[in-house]
Amino acid sequence: MPPPDTWRDTGWAPSAVERERAAYRRRRTVRSAGVSALSTLVVVGVATGLLVTSPGWPRVHETYFKWDKAVSSFPAVLTGLWLNLRIMLICAVLIAAFGLLIAVLRTLRGPVFFPLRLFGTAYVDLFRGLPLILVLLLLGYGAPALGLSGVPKSMLFWGCVALVLSYSAYVAEVFRAGIESIHPSQRAAARSLGLTYGQTLRHVVLPQAVRRVVPPLMNDLVSLQKDSGLVSILGITDAIQAARIQTSSDFNYTPYVVAGVLFICLTIPMARFTDWVARRQGFQGTGGHL
């Protein structure tokens, strides 16, 4: 039975049979909600019980979950997190642009473009293969050491460069998968209308390809958000570095937990947003027939 506001002025009202069915469905919904609430409670209860009765719990509690330490370290960690957020936002834009460029380079056809294709492929191979942490260390300490004039010496700058270089390689592959998933008939249709290769790419292929890969890209964005914490190894005072400074005075690791919780608080809305985008995509699906 559809909701009453869709009955509109069709003069339709549900029959007795349908009303009885709707009542049964409602009862069933209530019952299953009750069952799921109960089972969740039992699972959480058992897990909590196991944790707090374990022999080392008092010590772990003292070192990782000390409330006043959490409160005292919170402002510093939060300030650090703001830097993480800014790094993430700026890098995301650069990564999207650079990744798309690499993807397009890799899909170019014809012998003229061989060097560009080669560059794209080599780039992706290199930066997907290199651990991000190595790129960070090499660029963060290596690039400023060159002492070239005009090259920024800021660790933050080079940390961001490392993130962009590494992530662009992954994102380029996602974009390329999207581009290649567009059926050749779309290109044929566009070319038959007289559009050039570039126009076809720009107006027909890319709009569809990008739309199709938004959900996996959002996944990479969530991942980038966490990995922005890796710049802390260059001594940049982000959330993790701020937590480390707080722990070094008394070897109480609660600030790390605080940082962890804050990162999760950032990621969860992003993850739900990703789900929402993916679900909305489903409705515009290009899949099979009914």
Next chain:
Amino acid sequence: MSDLRKSFGSHVVLRDVSLTVERGECVVLIGASGSGKSTLLRCINLLEPIDDGVIRLEGEDITDPRVSADGVRGRMGIVFQAYNLFPHLSVIDNITLAPRRVHKVPRSEARVRGMAALARVGLQDKAAARPDDLSGGQQQRVAIARALVNDPVVMLLDEVTSALDPELVGEVLDLLRELKAEGMTMILNTHEMGFARQVADEVCFLSEGRILESGPPASVLGAPREPRTRQFLSRLQEQ
């Protein structure tokens, strides 16, 4: 089925649809695109939840939420316009998937039954082929075999020839004629009026979600009462 109603959002697709199909009968639904023919078949197969009304299969109210939809679907066979074969499975695996996984038939027996169903549609030599290697008509015959293998009490056929090249339509229609001759209960929708005239016990003309006119093919197709039916049929003849 009685007083069936179905809407998508505020758009009412089916209203006050009542229809009785006797065992061994063949009912043909005709009507323009968007008149609700396909939706009706999908509702009968419980692929679409209905807003109101009752559908009975062998006397049992299958639209009751207490009834297992999977169990009901196991007693019906449905064939789609676009075949909907599983491209990653061979022909025989397409056919034996449901017997093995749903009806828990042992592999060897499922194979025997699958081969019998394939022989029924005249494709026993294609058992190992992939759906993509077959012609459209062959694929649709495999889809029919896949629906037949569960011994359905009723077959629902949704424009099964619409996606086929004209020269391939015949082989599928021949198969359906044979099924009808064997006493299979069928509800189908089609644009093949000649075929409808031959096999139908009853023809229903749907327009804007209602059964506007129904009866034996000679009267509905031969001497339609409703102006809308006449209009529809004359447009078809122009083609």
